Amino acid sequence: MAETRDFLLEIGTEEMPSAPLMNAAQQLGGLVSKGLDAAGLAHGEVRVLSTPRRLAALVSDVAVATDEIHEVKRGPKAAIAFDESGAPTKAALGFARKCGADAADLVRRVDADGSEYVFAERSVPSEPAAPILSALSAEVIGGLQWPNYRSQRWGSEHATFVRPIRWICALLGTDVVPVTYADVTSGNTTRGHRVLAPGEHVVASPADYEATLERAFVLSAERRAEAIRVGIAKIEEERGGARVDTPKRIFDEVVNLCEWPTVLVGTFDESFLEVPHEIICESMLSNQRYFPVYDAEGNLTREFVVVSNADPRVSQTVVAGNERVVRARLDDAKFFYDEDLKRPMEEFVERLGSVTFQERLGTMLQKVERMEGLAAAVAKQAGEGEDGVAAAARAAHLAKADLVSQAVVEFTNQQGVMGGYYAAAAGEDEEVCAAIREHYRPRFAGDELPSGTCGRCVAIADKLDTVCGIFAIDEPPTGSSDPYAVRRAAIGIIAMLRTLPGCDLRQLIGLALGAYQAQGLEFDLEGVATAVVRFFQGRLVAIARDEGLRPDTIEAVSAVGVINPVEFMARAHALEDARSQSPELFDDLATAYARAAHLSDPSLGSDVDDALLGDAERSLLAACEQGSVAVGDALATDDYAGALAALAELRAPIDRFFDDVLVMDEDTAVRENRLRLLNRFVEVFVGVADIGALSRKK
Numbered sequence: 001m002a003e004t005r006d007f008l009l010e011i012g013t014e015e016m017p018s019a020p021l022m023n024a025a026q027q028l029g030g031l032v033s034k035g036l037d038a039a040g041l042a043h044g045e046v047r048v049l050s051t052p053r054r055l056a057a058l059v060s061d062v063a064v065a066t067d068e069i070h071e072v073k074r075g076p077k078a079a080i081a082f083d084e085s086g087a088p089t090k091a092a093l094g095f096a097r098k099c100g101a102d103a104a105d106l107v108r109r110v111d112a113d114g115s116e117y118v119f120a121e122r123s124v125p126s127e128p129a130a131p132i133l134s135a136l137s138a139e140v141i142g143g144l145q146w147p148n149y150r151s152q153r154w155g156s157e158h159a160t161f162v163r164p165i166r167w168i169c170a171l172l173g174t175d176v177v178p179v180t181y182a183d184v185t186s187g188n189t190t191r192g193h194r195v196l197a198p199g200e201h202v203v204a205s206p207a208d209y210e211a212t213l214e215r216a217f218v219l220s221a222e223r224r225a226e227a228i229r230v231g232i233a234k235i236e237e238e239r240g241g242a243r244v245d246t247p248k249r250i251f252d253e254v255v256n257l258c259e260w261p262t263v264l265v266g267t268f269d270e271s272f273l274e275v276p277h278e279i280i281c282e283s284m285l286s287n288q289r290y291f292p293v294y295d296a297e298g299n300l301t302r303e304f305v306v307v308s309n310a311d312p313r314v315s316q317t318v319v320a321g322n323e324r325v326v327r328a329r330l331d332d333a334k335f336f337y338d339e340d341l342k343r344p345m346e347e348f349v350e351r352l353g354s355v356t357f358q359e360r361l362g363t364m365l366q367k368v369e370r371m372e373g374l375a376a377a378v379a380k381q382a383g384e385g386e387d388g389v390a391a392a393a394r395a396a397h398l399a400k401a402d403l404v405s406q407a408v409v410e411f412t413n414q415q416g417v418m419g420g421y422y423a424a425a426a427g428e429d430e431e432v433c434a435a436i437r438e439h440y441r442p443r444f445a446g447d448e449l450p451s452g453t454c455g456r457c458v459a460i461a462d463k464l465d466t467v468c469g470i471f472a473i474d475e476p477p478t479g480s481s482d483p484y485a486v487r488r489a490a491i492g493i494i495a496m497l498r499t500l501p502g503c504d505l506r507q508l509i510g511l512a513l514g515a516y517q518a519q520g521l522e523f524d525l526e527g528v529a530t531a532v533v534r535f536f537q538g539r540l541v542a543i544a545r546d547e548g549l550r551p552d553t554i555e556a557v558s559a560v561g562v563i564n565p566v567e568f569m570a571r572a573h574a575l576e577d578a579r580s581q582s583p584e585l586f587d588d589l590a591t592a593y594a595r596a597a598h599l600s601d602p603s604l605g606s607d608v609d610d611a612l613l614g615d616a617e618r619s620l621l622a623a624c625e626q627g628s629v630a631v632g633d634a635l636a637t638d639d640y641a642g643a644l645a646a647l648a649e650l651r652a653p654i655d656r657f658f659d660d661v662l663v664m665d666e667d668t669a670v671r672e673n674r675l676r677l678l679n680r681f682v683e684v685f686v687g688v689a690d691i692g693a694l695s696r697k698k
Contacts (some may be wrong), residue, residue, distance in 0.1 A: 003064045004042070005173035006206035010056040011135050012167035012191055018052075018256035020149045020162045024220075025050040031155040032057045040066040041129055049210070049220045051259045054192070056141075057207055062129060062172065069124035072558075073099055078108045078116040094119060116218055119510045130177055130445050137179040137186075139172055139369040167191060169199075174205050192216025193260050195311050217260040221245040225255045228307055231263025232291070235305060241296035244305050250285050255288065258309035266290070266323045267302050270332045275337050276421050279411045283329045290326060336406040340418070345426050348401035355403060360486075361469045362519060364400050370515040374461035377511050381503040382453055395435035398423055399458055402436075416440045416605035442492045449496055460508070463489035468512040471532050474525045488537045494565045501566040524657060536563045544572055552694050553579070560691030567638070574640035575689055578648070585648055586637045590694035592654045593685060596678045601665055604672055606679040612670055616653075616660040617677055623653040623675075627684045635687055654681060 007033065016024075029048045035045045037057070044061035053586040075081060081092035087102035088096070099120035106118040126643035127555035142159065153162035153523035159182035170177040170186040189200040190209070203212050212219065217225065228251070232244045233426040251692035255261075272280060277292075277300040284290040284304055291305040302452045304326065308318045352365040361367070379389040402408045402419035411418075420437025424430070439462055442449055450456045468482050470476060477486045497503050509532050513525055537558060544554045549572050557572045606620055627646050633643035663678070685691055 004044075005064060007059040007062040007173075007177075008045070008056065008169060008203065008206035008209050009131060009133075009140065009177075009179075010054055010160075010167075010169035010190055010203075010209070011165060012054045012169070012578070013161065013165050014054075014089060014163040014165050015052040016256075017149065017672075018253040020146050021050055021052065021256050022252065023056070023147065023666040024055055024162070025146050027144055028055055028057050028140070031058060031179070032136070032141045034368045035140060035236075036062070039132045039136060040069075041132060042067075051218055051221070051224075053194075053259065055144075056169075056209070058209060062133075066124075066127045066129070066132070066647050069122070071122045071124075073120045075099075075106065075118045075120060078118055080567050081106070081118045088344040094646040095381050096120060130172060130175070132169070132437050134179055135169075137177065137573055138181050140177075141165075141168075141181045153182075156181045161416055163500040164364045165560075166576050169203055171203060171206050177630060180469060190216070193218055196260060206347050209563070219260060219330055221255055224258060224261050225251075227261050228255065228263055228298060231307075232305060235263065235265060235293070239293070239295070239379045240541070243294045243298075244283075244300070245281065245292045245294065247285060248263065248373060250289055250291070254289050254291075254307050257281040258307055260309060261311070262312045262315060262318075264308055264315055264318045264322075265293075266304050266326065268304065268326050268330055270302050270324065272334060273300060273302060275330070275334045275507075276413050276414075278417050279333045279337065279407055280330060282411050282413055283325060283333050287329055288322070288326060288410075290322070317332050320621075332410070333407070335412075336410055337418075337421075340402075340405040340407050340422060341425055345398055345419075345422055346402045348404050348422075349398065351404045352400055357471065358473075359569070360473045361516070361521070364403060366519055367398050367465060368397060370465050370512070371399065371458065371461040373515060374465060374508065374512055375457045376459040378460050378500070378503060379453070381508070382457065383502050384453060384457075388454065391429060391454045392435070394428070395432045395439070395458045396455055396461055397441050398428070398432070399436050399462065402666060431594070442495060444488070445491070449499065453500070456500060460493055460496050460500075460503075464512050465515070466510060467535070468528070468532055469495070469516060470529050471535070472513060472521055473517050474523075474670050476531065476535065486535075486548055490536060491543070494536070494539055494543060498569065503564070505536060505563050505565070509536075532563075533563055535641060537561075537682065540565060544569065549573070549576055556691060556693040559693060560687065570638065571689065572641045574644055578644040579694070580643065582648065588655070589648065589651045590691050592609075592651065592658065593682070594692035595658065595679050596654065599675065600678040601672075602677045602679060604676050604679060606676050606683055608676050609669075609673050612673040613677075614661065616656045617674065620650075620657045620681065621655040623676060624680045626686055631684055631688060640688075647688060647691065650681065650684065 025048050029046045033046045034131050043059050043064040049056045049058065049060045075095035076091045081089055081095070081364060083089055084599060092103050092106060095118065096106055099122070101120045101122065106120055108116055109119055110116050131489070140563045141161070146162045149162055151162055151519050152164055153160050154164040165182060167189065168179050168181065168184055168186040169188060169189055169190050170179045176188050178185060178452050190212060192198060192201050193216060201212055201216045204210050214439045232246065236242050236244055266335055280300065281292045284292055291301040293301045293303050293305060306319070306322045308315065310318050335467050343382045349365070349368065352368060353363050355364040357367045372393045375392040376389050379392035384392065398419060399416070402415055405422065406416055407418045408415045417437055423433040431452060431454045433452065434452055435458045438455040439458040440449040441459060443448055450459050467489050470486050476604065486547050497505060509529055512530055517525060540555050541558055545551065551575050555574055556575060557568060562571060613621065631643045632647035634646060661674060663671065663674045665674065
């Protein structure tokens with residue numbers, strides 16, 4: 001068995017920001033593994049370790065040399081590879097090129113089948129690992145990508161990295177692998193914690209690397225995360241069921257801001273608890289990376305958790321410094337909130353006239369005016385009374401007011417939330433306040449919907465206005481671009497409309513586009529409406545697939561042109577259930593429908609002459625007349641299962657028709673009468689589903 005050793009490549013830098021550090025850590029393992037494979041160096045597991053000051057790859061069982069290779073490939077027969085004069089043919093030249101050899105190097109030899117072939121032979125000698133690892137390490141360092149971050153240069157070279165590289169530790173077993181990058185040369189030392197263990201620390205071997213780091217007060221990302229969780233759990237336990245809020249994005253960032261974490265608790269003045277907790281928490285989380293503490297009842301307390309990277313012996317000084325910082329931050333938040341409360345919301349609404357919604361779609365004030373009418377229309381369709389309709393219009397009127405407030409200008413993530421507080425302070429109904437607060441929901445897949453009907457009406461109006469506006473200016477989302485988040489808006493609209501069965505999406509689209517025309521935007525109303533409808537159909541199809549409905553079922557329902565989410569899903573599930581209960585019946589009915597639709601001629605109409613009908617034809621006509629009535633009655637009450645049951649009754653008469661009747665009779669009158677009968681048969685299905693789609697997927 002070939003000799004193996006562990007390999008270590010550590011890139012030591014100035015402190016790297018969290019986001020690019022995590023991104024680079026995800027790249028590093030793949031780059032190293034891919035490079036080793038390409039070089040022909042056998043190896044074991046590749047592990048990646050990271051801290052704010054280092055990126056490291058640990059590779060187990062790396063071969064100390066590549067394997068010697070002797071490769072023989074058989075090509076075409078010699079008679080084909082060379083012409084009569086012995087010159088290589090195109091076949092020989094192509095084979096040689098494929099094998100990376102010259103045609104003159106091809107060998108002629110009789111193979112086991114007795115025929116003479118040409119062979120390409122290649123021998124690659126074994127190469128030591130150290131030179132390969134030297135080149136690979138430099139390539140890996142230079143190959144790391146830093147999207148959205150500008151790399152830096154230092155020293156006298158032009159090589160770059162996200163932060164200046166200060167040391168490189170590269171070892172194969174106990175031997176240093178020579179690596180040079182941007183004036184930095186590798187050695188066998190790493191560096192410890194800046195305060196607790198400054199300076200260089202010798203790494204005896206890759207196997208000793210993590211232990212050396214720990215002695216130098218540096219933990220891996222996994223160990224740091226665990227240490228922080230343990231510290232937070234202790235704080236929660238000491239406070240009798242308290243909860244420390246640790247959003248994943250902020251927690252991951254905090255993990256990457258320290259090498260030897262110490263979990264501490266600070267406090268702020270109780271007067272700040274009078275400010276909405278959302279902006280207090282955002283100020284602490286986003287600006288300072290402090291974790292808010294909630295009591296057992298879920299109320300925000302005046303305590304916060306801070307993770308220190310300093311010497312634990314100076315923890316009191318660290319806490320005092322962070323308390324001074326948070327006091328200044330919260331003073332700003334309280335000032336913004338208090339100043340906003342001094343102004344009436346109507347003043348904020350008027351100021352929306354100076355805020356652009358979209359260059360061609362006007363101002364936020366114009367958007368609010370469109371939203372008012374659309375929210376009221378949604379509320380009416382949802383069955384709300386006069387008070388509910390008025391509340392939806394009022395909430396839409398005030399929904400965007402907080403965009404010009406000082407608090408939201410400073411804390412943009414709290415748009416809507418702050419508007420809810422300001423509306424409550426102004427004495428608005430709680431229903432209106434909640435709608436303002438929640439109208440941006442759902443913000444992402446799986447997010448909560450607005451809790452009340454009023455909020456959903458406003459949220460639908462807001463999102464539908466955006467969708468229709470973007471299509472009206474002919475900037476719909478593409479496969480690679482959706483700058484206005486139109487897809488997400490459409491999915492949110494569908495999710496909310498599934499809870500409001502009385503709403504007519506097609507009609508709401510028309511109202512939204514009409515509001516744009518009323519404000520002077522010029523576009524092809526019918527063409528844009530068709531495009532928006534088609535767009536929503538596409539979203540419905542995707543959602544139905546995600547929910548496990550069969551593609552042919554979805555196609556059959558989509559063909560009817562239904563875009564109301566409740567109706568679309570109800571029809572699809574009814575068809576799915578009917579097929580599951582009577583699979584053979586619907587398979588045969590689908591085949592018969594497809595055949596009838598293929599033969600039918602809509603230009604002939606559907607008025608059938610009874611005098612020209614035989615028994616099978618009369619039976620089918622009677623079944624069509626009964627089925628048409630039954631389907632109409634069922635659809636009128638949204639009884640889609642009943643409509644499908646009525647269609648199922650047509651199977652026997654259509655089967656008999658095709659068995660007993662030659663549709664394309666030589667007599668023109670008879671033939672056209674039978675085609676009119678098939679037209680009548682197809683018409684029964686038109687409002688339910690394209691049953692023929694079920695046969696096209698066989």
